[in-house]
Amino acid sequence: MRKSEFDREMNSRAKRKSGVIFLALILLILVCVAVGLALSLRTDPLSENLKSDRVVKTLFVMEDKGEVLFTDVFIYYPPTKRGALINILGNTGAIYRSLDRVDRIDAIYAEKGIDVYKSEIENLIGQTIPFYVVFKLEDFGELTDMLGGMKVFIPDSVDAKSDDGEHWLLPSGVVNLDGDKIHTYLTFSKADDSEDDVIERRQNVMLSIFNAFGKNQRILGDRVTFDSVSKKFSANLAPDDLFRLFSELIQVDSERLIPQAITGTRRVVDGKVLLFPFYDGDLIKDVVKQASNALVNSDDENVNRVYVLEIQNGTTKTGFARNTSVLLQSAGYDVLSTTNASTQDYEKTVIINHIGNSEAVKQLGDFIHCTNIIDEEIDYETDANVDFTLILGNDFDGRYVR
Template identity: 45%
Template sequence: MKGFRVDRSIVFLLAILTILIGAVAILVFSMKVDPLKDSLANDKLLKVLIVLEDGGIPVSSNIVAYYPGSKRAAMFDIPGETGLIIRSLGRVDRIDSLYAERGIEDFRREIETLTGISVPFRISMTVDGFSRMTDLLGGLEVFIPTPVDLTEGDARVLLPSGGVTLDGDKLRTYISYSDPLDQEGERAARKQRAILAFFRALSDQSSLVFSKSVFPVVRSCVDANVPDSSLSLLLKELSQIDAERLVPQRVTGSLRNVDGKDMLFPFYDGQLLKDIVKQTLGGLASDGSAAQERVYSLEILNGTRSQGLAKNTSELYQSFGYDVIRVGNAEESELDKTVIIDRIGNATVASSIAQVIQCDNMQTASVDASNPEDYGTEAIVDFTIILGRDFNGRYVR
């Protein structure tokens, strides 16, 4: 039997091929970049979907967009009852149905389509997990304007007023109770305030929370689409948000009942929401923008004979995070051109307000706030919008 001889050239080629494969593997591994670290290194907007869920259903969903360079952030509430055509389910349904049936990743991708932006990172917690985190942090501090004393079923809800620190059980009550006297959006706002309080507590307790002995407990309460090392970095960044300059915003629309389900269909087929998000994120990244410094107050007056024009426009501006404190009729009911009156002398904010309805007719009219009785509402609003016949309900023509 003859011995089997291997051609040395083949062995040599195999060796070279093995070395090449190893080199390529090392190169690919070395080029692999953590998207979170890349985002922070380049001072880009950090966009995170934060979900609180209970029983597999989202009870609060918010996009937090954070600009590390200025510590400024925006927060967009996405109601679970938001109605839309969900192509992956092949039907019109509430967006929380997608979460229940397909999970958080499909839910996140649908929210990206709804808002028109990419949201690469997500964090979710169950209500139980959020409650445990609250106790771990020594409670969350929130401001409750008036005391709460009401009955829900067999349970009585009692919450004191003022700046109070809520433990895990009280926090659970705070984010879950429903008051029939709540103004529109107040229940969602409570959950947003709880999340912001969570970030503040993370900052205050950072030496404890991010220690090697305690962080594993934190990790057990949080689900995220980043590894543990990146989750720690992500939470540290979010804890730096300047909550005093953050204006929470929410999806607005028309409420309709479809197939026995209440659904909130965003105004203008969702384009308004995309406009809101685009303008807000542009303001975060702009060094000269003051649009997010505080909540600005508006009065909106109808200078036409179209019924309900000022009221509908007030809902439009509330969607953008402005505080509309007065809606009424202008002295002149046949105004040709829409005008925006800047009463605080802030051209940057005036421009942002004008952009909402594409109005280029602006005036400045300062008032003496020390004599409010001389000027009525004018002394307590920042901007007055008087709608003219050139306004079609969405834009100035």
């Protein structure tokens, strides 16, 4: 009898054990199904971006101890591997909601951080920027060495000392700088340096970064080595998504990247020299929009080409051509000359197309709302000094043809 009871107890325990194992297996299967479903439903940020926007916009920031050295909005069109750079100058001034005062835009980064900074730049350019990448100068030297150096052009050799006694030593010419030298290149300053000199050097580094990306596609295109490199910067993307983004960006034709900068009027506010964008910020919005549209709509010949303009004043307004040259240079055009037209009684603005490029001249016309375009007969035996001549009429208000 005791044996029978013992057997029944053992059988009961075995059944309970089997039931527990069965339930555990069911639970494991449910967990696996849930994880698989979650992964299948997970959205890829880059793919989601391209559903609503044909170009990919990424904010690149270089900072040193919490202070911005330079900021660029990079616009990339994957089908053609072409891109555009918009340099956001640190002293760009406005009334910023996040600060509740008039100040430099880079003060937002120092006080509020990258997310608020990105948001204010989105307001400035009138477009969303889904992604950001932040380089810290303290880590940038190591990143530079990982990528085999940064190639820049230095017009004059540098041999000077800082106020703290730091020795600045840089060679002249086209040089490949290692991590230590790139740190010097980004931070040194000479007594005769202008603000534009400093901006140009830092933009040279931004271009060098993309050049280094392109030359290291094998390294950056491999997930294992990319994970090591990506530790030297931060971004608002998970590792898998960051790798996917960089897999696209490293393919850009860096040789054809030409940075465009914000233009405006400098005014002193509370002891700070601030740059207030022209036309209450509408111009920079138009420049970014035009850059994006050009990447998508232009053929290979037109993308990133700098067109040369001659601007003639066909009115009695003093300085009209010169002021208009500033407007068009901010949009990426090269102005060869500004002169008076043969007469000053032009009622309508006209664009003369010397090169037969209907798409490029239309882009120029769209930028200033001018539809009065004349196609000049092309002389193939001589090279035109300018691509387009713009003759300003009384219907041009300094920004648009009305």
